Every structure is written in structure tokens, then in C-alpha cells.
Amino acid sequence: MTVAVDTDLALKLRGVSKQYPGTDAAAVSGVDLDIRRGEFVTFLGPSGSGKTTTLNMIAGFISPTGGQILLDGKDIADLPPHRRNLGMVFQNYALFPHMSVWDNVAFPLVERKYPKEQIRERVRAALEMVNLTGFEKRRPRELSGGQQQRVALTRALVFDPPILLMDEPLSALDKKLRQRLQLEIKRVHREVGITFLFVTHDQEEAMALSDRVVVFDHGRIEQVGTPDELYRRPATRFVAEFLGDSNLIDGRLVTSDGTVALEAPEGRIPLAGPPAPSDGEHCVMFRPEDVRVTSGEDDAAAWKGTVREVVYLGSERRVIVTTETGRDVTARTSGETTGVPRVGDAVGLRFSASNAWLIPTTG
Amino acid sequence: MLKLAQRTTRRLRGAHLAIPLLALLVAFFAIPVLELMRRSFLDADGALTMQSYADFLGTPAYRTILFRTFFVAVICTVVCVLFAYPYAYLMTLAGPRVRRVLLVLVLLPFWTSLMVRTYAWLVLLQDTGPIKAALEAIGLGQVHLIRNTAGVVIGMAQILLPFMVLPLYNNLQKIERSDLLAAQSLGATPLRAFWRAYFPQSLPGLFAGGVLVFILALGFYITPVILGSPQNSMMSQLIVRQVTERLDWAGGGAMAVVLTVLTLVFVGLMSRVVNVQQAFGGTGDRK
Numbered sequence: 001m002t003v004a005v006d007t008d009l010a011l012k013l014r015g016v017s018k019q020y021p022g023t024d025a026a027a028v029s030g031v032d033l034d035i036r037r038g039e040f041v042t043f044l045g046p047s048g049s050g051k052t053t054t055l056n057m058i059a060g061f062i063s064p065t066g067g068q069i070l071l072d073g074k075d076i077a078d079l080p081p082h083r084r085n086l087g088m089v090f091q092n093y094a095l096f097p098h099m100s101v102w103d104n105v106a107f108p109l110v111e112r113k114y115p116k117e118q119i120r121e122r123v124r125a126a127l128e129m130v131n132l133t134g135f136e137k138r139r140p141r142e143l144s145g146g147q148q149q150r151v152a153l154t155r156a157l158v159f160d161p162p163i164l165l166m167d168e169p170l171s172a173l174d175k176k177l178r179q180r181l182q183l184e185i186k187r188v189h190r191e192v193g194i195t196f197l198f199v200t201h202d203q204e205e206a207m208a209l210s211d212r213v214v215v216f217d218h219g220r221i222e223q224v225g226t227p228d229e230l231y232r233r234p235a236t237r238f239v240a241e242f243l244g245d246s247n248l249i250d251g252r253l254v255t256s257d258g259t260v261a262l263e264a265p266e267g268r269i270p271l272a273g274p275p276a277p278s279d280g281e282h283c284v285m286f287r288p289e290d291v292r293v294t295s296g297e298d299d300a301a302a303w304k305g306t307v308r309e310v311v312y313l314g315s316e317r318r319v320i321v322t323t324e325t326g327r328d329v330t331a332r333t334s335g336e337t338t339g340v341p342r343v344g345d346a347v348g349l350r351f352s353a354s355n356a357w358l359i360p361t362t363g
Numbered sequence: 364m365l366k367l368a369q370r371t372t373r374r375l376r377g378a379h380l381a382i383p384l385l386a387l388l389v390a391f392f393a394i395p396v397l398e399l400m401r402r403s404f405l406d407a408d409g410a411l412t413m414q415s416y417a418d419f420l421g422t423p424a425y426r427t428i429l430f431r432t433f434f435v436a437v438i439c440t441v442v443c444v445l446f447a448y449p450y451a452y453l454m455t456l457a458g459p460r461v462r463r464v465l466l467v468l469v470l471l472p473f474w475t476s477l478m479v480r481t482y483a484w485l486v487l488l489q490d491t492g493p494i495k496a497a498l499e500a501i502g503l504g505q506v507h508l509i510r511n512t513a514g515v516v517i518g519m520a521q522i523l524l525p526f527m528v529l530p531l532y533n534n535l536q537k538i539e540r541s542d543l544l545a546a547q548s549l550g551a552t553p554l555r556a557f558w559r560a561y562f563p564q565s566l567p568g569l570f571a572g573g574v575l576v577f578i579l580a581l582g583f584y585i586t587p588v589i590l591g592s593p594q595n596s597m598m599s600q601l602i603v604r605q606v607t608e609r610l611d612w613a614g615g616g617a618m619a620v621v622l623t624v625l626t627l628v629f630v631g632l633m634s635r636v637v638n639v640q641q642a643f644g645g646t647g648d649r650k
């Protein structure tokens with residue numbers, strides 16, 4: 001590699017913080033993040049976690065109280081929003097209701113004083129890319145939610161920004177439409193090839209769209225990783241709970257004869273994974289698909305319990321088992337109808353030793 | 364056919380609830396107005412004539428008053444817009460508590476009588492009043508604010524301000540503030556963002572408030588009487604004089620009719636300039 005590493009970076013955040021006057025807790029504190037060119041990165045977190053504030057600091061609507069935001073290596077902290085040249089799609093789309101679709105999409109080009117001929121050509125091509133040819137004269141209110149969304153996307157891309165920011169752009173739509181637009185956004189991302197920065201509180205959406213996900217909580221980054229890394233190897237208890245269903249079991253790790261086991265009140269769970277950093281109190285995560293429900297006479301079962309709830313989800317079932325000590329364990333089984341445990345059944349629980357994940361920090 | 368009948372019935376259901384008000388309007392508004400209009404076309408012997416209109420429009424002094432009335436109304440409307448827009452905009456930015464205070468401040472004048480407020484202005488504006496004293500202190504002692512059009516405009520604009528603020532605020536609070544941010548993210552300076560993304564959306568409110576203020580200003584009577592002088596009277600004063608002093612019902616009627624017709628023409632023209640349909644975001648097929 002002769003190229004310096006930094007030229008691959010579209011955006012670099014260094015210690016970015018936001019503290020509102022008169023508040024104790026920082027809205028965002030010490031966010032470090034490198035975003036590569038062409039990457040699809042999602043900020044995921046509950047409301048108030050700092051993900052939207054961080055996005056708005058990148059867009060320039062909120063000025064950070066500390067840290068640096070480097071776009072192509074240049075600090076943009078002092079640039080007003082209109083000089084940052086970043087595309088942004090708002091939660092409510094913020095389409096101008098008094099302008100036609102055409103005028104909405106042409107807006108950034110008119111503001112940049114493009115020649116008329118070029119504006120016409122670009123707007124036409126951009127609307128064609130999202131299949132909105134023929135809708136040029138419509139007002140935003142005459143479009144469906146999905147169409148409005150596509151106009152907003154087009155308007156934010158038509159001036160070739162290096163990064164597209166999206167603030168929960170799908171949250172107002174119903175599930176079916178949301179899934180269709182997710183595919184569309186992925187397609188557009190592939191076609192334009194620029195960096196996409198997407199904010200959502202929906203973990204499924206984050207996993208479906210992103211190359212990498214940044215999990216926020218309490219104004220800090222909890223973890224950055226690919227969807228698979230976050231799902232299989234969460235760094236904190238918060239990440240484990242926020243992404244997908246999980247069973248978090250606290251217990252003592254005991255190593256004897258080179259094998260590790262987790263000791264919990266309900267019984268000992270043998271683990272196969274990497275040896276623990278140290279024996280003692282730890283938290284181990286099992287995803288529901290790593291828990292098997294067996295019969296009540298299963299002597300090899302690690303734990304025993306009673307079925308509290310069975311939820312049919314089509315392709316699979318979620319079985320919630322309550323142990324003797326009152327702990328709920330969620331297991332996922334296939335959707336087949338034979339051998340389904342019923343509510344009230346006494347069952348055994350087996351844990352897939354190889355998929356156990358030790359949460360590194362106690363959080 | 365049956366369907367149409369049903370739909371009409373459904374549309375008219377509840378129409379009887381409007382009867383009391385309609386009866387009141389017919390008896391005490393429509394009939395007197397029509398009667399006045401009828402008289403404006405009759406001479407002293409009851410014969411049909413346009414003489415009253417010819418007299419009114421043919422007299423230069425009357426035409427001056429007519430022109431002055433429209434001039435004052437336009438100035439009042441402009442002054443109201445200039446003061447009301449920032450105020451209404453501030454109301455949309457304020458928190459709920461401050462907003463309530465701002466709203467009460469606008470409505471406060473409604474709780475005091477028009478007469479009292481106008482006399483209050485008389486006290487403030489007169490040559491021995493505090494405003495005059497302040498102007499003299501900064502070397503503008505020669506400015507007169509009473510017994511002239513300036514005084515009338517000041518008093519009227521203040522009294523009419525709520526009629527501008529309320530429709531405008533009602534409009535502005537419906538405009539998404541994110542439109543301003545979106546415009547900036549798309550490359551517009553804050554000023555350009557306001558001008559292109561926000562201001563056009565406020566035109567319906569400006570128009571509604573503007574028409575209200577303008578029409579009310581055209582018919583103002585008490586304020587011009589108290590703060591103005593006979594040398595710069597307005598149409599309402601002229602009509603009153605015509606009817607009460609000269610007992611010339613036909614002449615007064617003709618003036619009222621001309622004023623009304625001109626008002627309608629003026630408002631019609633204004634609604635042409637401000638494409639209300641387009642501003643409301645209807646199906647304006649431009650481009």
C-alpha cells in the first residue's frame with residue numbers, strides 16, 4: 001500500500017462531544033469513529049442515546065462542545081450547514097410543500113447556481129433513477145409516503161455529496177413499505193457508491209442495511225462492528241440486549257481439568273468456548289437459537305423448567321421457559337408442528353456450548 | 364337521480380342550525396344595505412338617476428378623500444405586516460409559556476374599548492405628550508404626530524395589529540421548521556432558506572391577515588376622527604357627514620357603494636398577485 005490510510009476515510013470523528021448548558025449528563029461524549037469511503041454505516045440506539053445529536057453535529061445543525069469532525073481530513077466544525085455539501089434526508093422528509101417534485105429536486109442545484117441546461121439534465125436523470133419520471137409536476141402531498149421518501153432521497157443526492165446522512169427516514173412507514181424501501185436504499189447506495197450514514201432505533205433495519213453498525217447508549221459509543229459481530233460477539237450487556245433476543249446468564253466461571261463451565265443457581269452449563277480470562281463472576285450470552293428445549297426426562301439437560309409461553313412466528317416458534325428460580329429463558333425452535341412443547345409442560349434446556357459468548361465487560 | 368337527492372339531503376342536514384344567524388343577517392344587514400344601494404340610484408323625486416355617482420366621482424375633493432382612504436389602508440397593512448411577521452415568527456419559536464404570554468399581549472387590546480385605546484394614543488401623540496418630548500430630545504421636534512395622516516396610521520396600525528398577528532401565527536405554526544434546515548443542508552444560506560423554503564408557505568396567512576386589516580382600515584371611523592383632522596378625513600367620515608349633516612342618503616349610499624366595489628376589486632387583484640391556491644399547495648400546474 002503506497003496510499004496513506006487516511007485517504008480511504010470519508011469522515012473521521014475525534015472526541016466529539018456535546019454538553020448542553022445546565023445539564024449534568026453530556027448528550028454526546030467523546031465519540032471516536034472512522035467511516036470509510038463508500039461504507040454504509042448505521043447509528044443505532046434508543047431515543048436519547050446521542051445518535052441523532054451526533055448526526056446533526058456532522059450535518060452542522062448542532063455545534064459540538066468538544067472534539068473534531070474531519071471531512072476528507074479537514075475540520076468542518078466551523079462550517080455552516082450550507083457549506084458542508086452533505087446530503088441529508090430528514091425524518092419527515094422536509095419536502096417543500098409549495099414546490100413541485102421537480103423544483104424540490106432542482107433546489108440544491110439552483111442554490112449552487114448550476115447552468116439551466118445542466119439542472120434540467122441532472123434532475124431528469126435523478127428522477128429516472130428512482131422511477132419518478134412523470135411525477136415532476138406533482139406536489140409532495142400528492143405523493144404516497146414511499147414516493148415522498150424517494151423524492152427526499154433524490155433531492156439529497158442530486159448534487160453529488162460525498163456523504164448522505166439519513167435521520168430515521170423510514171420510521172413513519174408501515175413494515176411492508178419499510179422493507180421495500182430498505183432494498184431500494186441499498187440499491188441506490190450500490191449505484192451511487194458514496195458513503196451513507198443512517199440513523200435508526202430499529203435494530204432489524206440496522207442489521208439489514210449496514211456494512212457496519214455503531215451502537216449508541218447514553219451519549220457514548222457502546223460498540224462498532226459488522227451486524228454479525230454485534231450479534232455474535234456483543235461487547236457489552238447493553239448491545240447484547242438491544243440487538244435481537246438474548247439470554248444473559250450471570251454466574252461463576254469454573255475451570256477444571258481444562259474445561260470451562262458456568263455455575264448458576266439452576267445448574268452447571270458446560271462451555272466449550274475460549275477459556276475465560278479469569279474465573280469468577282461473569283455474564284454469558286446465549287441467543288435463543290442456541291438453546292434447545294428437550295423433554296422433562298432429559299437427564300443430560302443443563303437446566304429444567306416449565307413452558308410459560310409459546311409464540312408462533314410462522315417459520316419458527318419462540319418458547320419461553322421459566323426455571324425453578326423464576327428466570328425466563330427464550331429458545332427458538334423450528335415452525336414444525338410435531339413435538340411442540342405446550343404451555344405448562346415440564347422441559348429440559350440444553351445450551352449450545354460452542355455458541356456461548358462471554359460478555360467482556362460487566363457493563 | 365335518487366343518489367344525487369340523497370347526497371343533497373345529507374349535505375343539507377343540519378342546515379337549519381344556520382337559520383337564526385341568517386335571519387339576523389337578512390333583517391339587519393342585507394336589507395339596509397340593499398335599501399341604501401337602491402336610494403343611491405334615486406333622485407329627490409324618486410326617479411332613477413346616476414347623479415349621486417356623478418357628483419361623488421366628479422368632485423376632486425371627494426376623489427382625494429377616496430384615494431387617501433386607500434392609501435392609509437395600504438400603509439396600515441404594510442406597517443402591520445412589518446410588525447406582525449417577526450412577532451408571529453417569534454411566537455412559533457417560543458416555548459409554551461412564553462407563547463401564551465405573547466398571545467395575551469396581542470389579545471390585550473381586544474379587552475379594552477376602541478375609544479379608550481384611541482384616546483390613549485391621543486395622550487401619547489399630542490404635542491405635549493411623551494413621544495413628542497422624546498422626539499424633541501433627539502432633535503426631531505418639528506415632527507407632528509397628531510391631527511395628520513401619520514397619527515391616524517400609528518393609531519390604526521396598533522389597533523389592527525392583532526388581526527394580522529393571529530392569522531399569520533396560525534399559518535406559521537403549521538410550517539415545519541425542518542424545511543429551513545433541509546434548505547440549508549441543500550446549500551441555501553439561512554437567508555435564502557427562509558426566502559425560498561419558509562416565506563412562500565406563509566403567504567396564505569399574510570394574505571388572510573392582510574385582507575382583514577385592509578378592509579377594516581378602509582372603514583375606520585373613530586380613530587381618524589380623534590387622531591386626524593378634517594383636512595385629512597377618510598371615506599367613513601365623509602359618508603357620515605353626507606348622511607347626518609346633509610341628510611343626503613343618495614350621496615352617502617353612492618359613496619358606500621363605490622367604496623365597497625373598489626374594495627372587492629382591490630382584494631380580487633391582491634388574490635391574483637398572491638396565488639393563494641399555489642401557496643396552499645394545491646394542484647397549481649406550473650412548469
